[in-house]
Amino acid sequence: MSSEKKNLLLMVPMLHQGGFERVCIKTARLMQEFYNVHILIFSSKDINFDITGLDVIDIDVPAQKGIVNKVINVLKRVKKTKKVKKDLGIDISYSFGSSANYVNVLSKGKEKVLTGLRCQTDMDNKKNVRLFCNRSDQVLSCSKEIVRELEREYSYNRSTYIYNPLDVSDVQDKGAEEIKDYPFNEPDVKVISCMGRNDYIKGIWHLVKAFYLVEKAHPEARLIVLGAGDWSDYRDMAWSLGIKEKVAFPGVRKNPFPYVAKSDVYVCSSNHEGFPNAVLEAMALKKPLISADCKTGPREILLNEDQYNALIKEIPNGDSITKPIEGEFGILVPDMSEEVNMDPEDISDEERVLADQIIALLDSDEKMKHYSEKAYERALFYTPEKYQASAHEIFKRYE
Template sequence: MKEGNVAFIIHTLSNGGAERIMSYLTQNYSTAENKYLIVYHRSEVEYDFSGELISLDIAPSNNVFGKILNYLKRIYKLRRLKDELNIKKSISMLDSPNIINILSKRKDKVIISLRNHKSKEYSGLKKLIYRKIIKFLYNKADKIIAISKGVADDLIENFKLDKTKINIIYNPVDKIKIQSLMHEKIIEEHILNEFKKNKIVINSGRLSYQKGQWHLIKVFKKIAENNNGVKLAILGKGELEQELKELVKSLGLSEKVIFLGYQENPFKYIYKSDIFVLSSLYEGFGNVIVESMACRVPVISTDCKSGPKEILSSENLRNYDEDKINYLDYGVLVPCFKDEKINYDSELSNEEEYLYKAIIDMLDDSNKIEYYKINGEKRLDDFSLIKIVSKWEEL
């Protein structure tokens, strides 16, 4: 039975985990009479989607008053669209689209999705402002979707959101599509040669504070000193790119670390790697973990809030210790880094030492690598597109 017209609202459909999930959702959502993808700018649509594309087309602004005015314009435009298109359900992802979705409510059911561990996401004045906004506005939504239990607990405990409105829906993984893309050839000959000649430890994500890549680079210094045939590959771009490249240079790792930049198809690089490492300080879910599992690559992750532990473990955790290396059913967890500031000291912290040991143990144990390749792929059944999208359709 069709449920009427559904709007999917996000600022852009390119270069991001939430954006990729919205792409999957629009393509596989089957109970809508008509689907409308509403974005801020038509030019920023790179992922595939299904439905009619509508752009709010409001030029960005760099000053505070301009940003506020843009919010008001987007709310006004979206409110008119909801009336004109007879929208019955509006699904939004990320803070700005969530805010305009709530404030443009008409007769539609407003569903917002929170993609990160919000209490860790911001700092300073921005943290104070968003904390107030979340507490005041988000309870006005009809449904609040948290992408992990950790995110849900954070929203209830730290933002006092109504737990009766919160549903936990994990991110889906398009296993078939990923396993098709991962077999594409790496066309850059010099990079292909590096992947053929060396064992590759790979990381993928925005080059930002949240993703903690400087910890992995510091750890890799010790790995490179004792293991000549191992290289680190880093996928992504971001505000810390130049700083991370300078760190690599200062540690004498220029020949050992490969910066791959943003890649439209990251899976062909992950698939040809030996280990995937998530070095994040916090997450909402950790899409790239399940994507690496789909690429049949074993995963080592920090035990950050939230997501990795839920993905890599079964429900019944035995002998789990957050201060040690945990070899779980579907991957390996190491203690999360405790320092709040970027620290480039050459001496490794206890947490960095644990990450070093976990990587070395995995590189030296082919049986362990094979075990996590097989078990990781089994875990994907819990995140299948059919299973996850049906939960969205039931809201």
């Protein structure tokens, strides 16, 4: 191997706020030790990450609406990306997310192409998955479950997983920052937190309905949801349920961690995830964790190895559990519907199960303390150093 650094291109549509965007930035910083790292984005609108010291290339082809415009967009992005790859002499190109994967494989030249299938929504379009598998030198994911699904459904064996990196100290330092607009400063409240944009995959309506039931058992309970989007329909639902004053939707915060740090329990109500960074970040802040057993991610975090292996042996096809599991590191509840239902009077059995588990946690100081300690223990497992070593080992195969 030459002592001269190879050229690594990381490709992501934007650097706004998403989980895989955060992983892209972290990957860039960790790989600078070994490679000349470049980040290619399709639009620089609303960059919300610190990109100091990073080479970020904006090809300026932002997203468009309409099928025709989207096709034209892909062609423009491919043409510009081909030029960037050629001009920089890229050796390895690694993309994050389906729209970046498209451009990465269609602009392939002499470089090695790695695509990232990082969420269950990436797996829903079988045509896309086959394209990425056929044209990639390797598919990377952040979950064992995605690797299992690629083998099971596509007989694809050139895939591997790397768990997302978690800088516990950084999350804790950010969590310790002061905030002036925290909505629940009354004494003796118990706050449930969640980080997630207003998107059906986050299932926030399930959490609001479950909270309605929790509040009946624990009037001191409060709910705060941090993330982008128009939350007016959720505020209306909270008003209809009589809990408007106990639910807050502050929107996007550049640093959401102080809000989570001030909470008592963290809940993930998603119906799709890859490997949820928000869950790991809440665990770094020592928050007891309850999560839906959505297609990928949470079960690998909240269960220990023996529990996970027993589960996939019992349910080998990847379906969700049907009863809650008290995992070693957190509580797993059955997955919930992905069909948005804002009817405040229609509360599903799965929402009742979620509420019951939150209530049981709030009922027991001992249980809260136990899962707080286990959450932090689990967070320490996902070190940036482990991620760096794993990613470098994979990239080295293509140098």
